[in-house]
Amino acid sequence: MGTQGIAETLHGVLGWHLLELKGCDSAARPRVHWHRIHNLLLSYIQFGCPAEMTVDTDQRVLIIQRPMAGHARIRLGVEDLDLTPGRAVITCDTDRLMMRWSPDCRMSVLRMELDAVESRLMDVIRGPLREPFRIQPVMDVASGRGLSWLRWWTLLTEELDRPGALVEEQHEAVAFERQLMSTLLRVQPHNHTSYLIKGDEPGNVDRNGVALDAVSGYPLYLRKVLQIVDNNPEWEHTTSSLAQFAAISPRALQAQFKQHVGLSPKAYLTNVRLDRVYDALLAASRGEVTVGQVAVHYGFKHYGRFVTLYRQRYGERPYDTLLRTPRSR
Missing domain, CATH: 1.10.10.60 (Homeodomain-like)
Structure with missing residues (x-):
């Protein structure tokens, strides 16, 4: 395939720009297998040679790498990270990587569109991100919560390789995607993790002295209304009963829903x-x-x-x- 072919493969599948490649001669025959569903791309890559490469990307993507066999070393900034089947690395956005893969390294790679990850995070915390999303790069997938998340990734990969699988239907693929992203956001530390684990602690107050929720920035009474609806949707809620629960007028509750949620309480x-x-x-x-x-x-x-x-x-x-x-x- 040669350097040009390898460069085209990496860019076409992962959006990586190959800046330098050592260790693979013109006889190298990289193997690439991949599937795309919605905002995810799942692939594995094997060079079959002791490849050393430097890559970067101009795309807003989050990429998770984990060797299925062999091992690799990645330099991220000034830090060298060793990858094994029990240890994955997560890179975000425009990080430049210098990588060294062993000859027997078969790398499983999961690419997520960063806009979709951030959108999912905003859904979970019910509010805007207060700073650009950054996630801890090293992930233990050999045990604990990391292993639980890895099993979701493995299940999705196996389903994509199985003809007639449920995930071939678009709405099921989207459900898998949401689960994979949501679980990653809860398992792997990032700069918004505290917003996921805080409860009803009041945050700041607005200019009228109304307490704001620490997680979403919504008025605290609005978050409590959302919680009672989420936890008990079968109850006979009305705008009036929810307003009474929040101790505000129905008209004020309607206005708060429109401003913060974009829907009426009924919708x-x-x-x-x-x-x-x-x-x-x-x-x-x-x-x-x-x-x-x-x-x-x-x-x-x-x-x-x-x-x-x-x-x-x-x-x-x-x-x-x-x-x-x-x-x-």
């Missing part, structure tokens, strides 16, 4: 209920429950309207979701 509650129904139908076995039973449990009293909303949100009928149960896969 937010409906979306949460739809998500719960979707999760329940996926987890159920056919014959165990009916769509109507699940819908009523989560507060949908008008079946026809419920089906319309469900199809708008998920692109399929609720009964179609129920058919895709563990027993039918």
Whole structure:
């Protein structure tokens, strides 16, 4: 393949610009296997020679490398990091890397679009990022929480290699992606980790003296309203009852939802209920429950309207979701 072919392969798959390559001659035959789903690209690369390379990227990506066999050493800034099957490295955005792979190194690489990772993080903390996202580069995947996350990565890779797998359907691929990103954000330390683990500690106050939540920057009473809806979507919430819980007027609650959430309280509650129904139908076995039973449990009293909303949100009928149960896969 030669240096030019290797450079084209690295750029085409990972977005890396090859600045220098040593150790591989023109007879080298790199092996590359990859899959793309939505905002993820999963691949493995094997050079079959003691490759030394320097790469960088001009793309906003987060790249995780873990040797499936062999070993590697990566220089990130002034730090040398050793990679083994139990130790991965995470690089972010425009980091320049100098890498040395052993001849038997077969590298598993996961590429995530950084915009998608940051968007997922903002969903989790329910607020904007207060500084550019940075994540700890070394990840222990041999034990503990890191191993749990690695198993999600491995499962997704195996499913992509299996013809007819559920992940071939777009909405299922998106669900896998969300799970992989969410778990990574909870397992691996980063500069927003504290926002994920803090509870209801008050943060600052706004100019009117209203306490702000330390995690999202929302008014503290608004976060409590969101929590009661998230934790108990089956309750008969109304804008008035939620406003009473928050000790503000219904009109003020409407305004706060519009400003911070972008939805009315009713629309937010409906979306949460739809998500719960979707999760329940996926987890159920056919014959165990009916769509109507699940819908009523989560507060949908008008079946026809419920089906319309469900199809708008998920692109399929609720009964179609129920058919895709563990027993039918």
